[in-house]
Amino acid sequence: MADKSALIAMLKPAVEAAGMEFWGLELMVSQRHALLRVFIEHEDGVTVDDCARVSHQISGVLDVEDPISTEYRLEVSSPGWDRPLFTEDQFARFVGGKIKFKTILPVQGRRNFTGTLEAVQDGTITLALDAETRVNISLSQIDKAHVVPDVQAELSKKR
Template sequence: MEALLVPVVEALGYTCWGIEYLSQGKHTLLRVYIDHPDGVSVDACAAVSRQASAVLDVEDPISGDYTLEVSSPGMDRPLFTLQQYADCAGEQAKIRLRTPYEGRRNFQGVIRGVEGDEVILQVDEHEYLLPIDSIDKGNIIPRY
């Protein structure tokens, strides 16, 4: 999916922050997050959506019906890559693992950085090294 959509997003002058593919029975959602230093407008999302739809219609990588959604990552931005975790060092985050680690799947703390292929998350007085491959979902907790 990235091979098809990242060039489309970048050709329009945006960064592809991440792609989520959520299949829930008959309802499949393909969500593309775009970012730009000056922010992302509704018009930008619409433009990327039109171009991405055209590419997806031609390439047809998804069988069956699906909904394409293009949006900004927002204040509670999801984190997809080690680089994104590294760039967000110092931020509060919620992380959910695919399988339990030390008896738990959900962590909330401060991102301290990355080491190798692991995210360093400080929860209270304890630092956890969470392998990126074991992270199901990670989001920044917005500061208000």
């Protein structure tokens, strides 16, 4: 079975050929089947038709390359308001916003962090946990991260 970096290298061109930005992917594997979740983005937003078009494009690549050795389900979606963060550039887009993440191993005795993202530089983020407490964590130590949306701010943008 292909690893995530091989899947990204394989699928990113197909997403971009469909006129979308490749945001990231998650691969969850159990004994019987796998779930491949691909996130796409576009400056004008992502529609159901966009997801269907990209899903068709990706399915063609997966059928030819056959990188997943078990039965799998493909999901294509926008990253949403509480979007996962995969790359340093994505973290940088949300400096000043609130994020939540889990580390691979404990850092300062804990694995779960929530706070305001203050800086991203050279593969390290600075997170303000409160008014006095800051923590610097390497992106390589982060297992999963996502934006904590400010729902009120998002709703006021829609008006």
